[in-house]
Amino acid sequence: MKLRFGRVESYIHEKLEKEKLHFVLLDPDDVSPEEASKIAQMCEEVGVDAVMVGGSTGAEGEVLDEVVKAIKESSSLPVILFPGSHGGITKYADAIFFMSLLNSRNPFFITGAQALGAFTVKRYRIEPIPMAYLIIEPGETVGWVGDAKPIPRHKPKIAAAYALAGQYLGMRLVYLEAGSGAPEHVPNDMIRAVKSVIDVPLIVGGGIRTYEDAREVAQSGADIIVTGTAIEKAGSLEEARKRLESLIKGIKG
């Protein structure tokens, strides 16, 4: 057996040599294929590095297929699935964050959904990228749905221990998640603590809305910053573009 990075993972690592990255999350439950198409095109124009597609609830089947197809038609950005379960897979995507919610209380989210989705990923030849997914307080919808025991905000060491365990289990990315729409993003000292012990790239998302948020999170050590709500709820494409430009300035400097 030869272990090799796939195309999307190689793209991520090559880009990370030069700068920090910004991924935008689109939830097929909240955006139509037409909206997704326009947003993705704009994302490419302003310098977003990849589009993630997923949601905790309802991001499956035809709505998922159509949103991913629309994004692929309007932009050349990689589309990475961010599934809430084995239902969140579509053959139109380039890659999938093949994630395990390490601090879930429910084995379904640690290994069960992964087993149920594995053959689908293989059949569709989607690139799986193994990832440790950790829910930090408050956790919001994904914390509840994923039956997580959210890591307390003032316990950075617990997050660091889980992240390092994820790396030692072979996961090639660590994602710290405060929950979509969280009032505050993952604390800076927790990001620093995690970054100081792992060697794999660190993704941070949840509650990042402004230039200042993005800058703090990036400067604390996040390699990839994810935003969803700020773009989905911008109200207009022009406002979304403005927000993205300032988030990207905060991330890439």
Ligand SMILES: CC(C)=CCC/C(C)=C/CC/C(C)=C/CC/C(C)=C/COP(=O)(O)OP(=O)(O)O
């Ligand atoms: C690898 C495979 C096949 C499955 C993994 C399944 C796992 C571990 C899921 C983790 C738990 C979970 C529910 C994750 C959802 C991640 C996600 C897309 C979050 C963002 O969605 P939100 O915006 O919070 O969702 P809503 O908009 O639906 O509230």
Ligand SMILES: O=P(O)(O)OC[C@@H](O)CO
């Ligand atoms: O919607 P926001 O708060 O930007 O969160 C994005 C992502 O981390 C959710 O999984």
Ligand SMILES: [Mg+2]
């Ligand atoms: Mg959502």
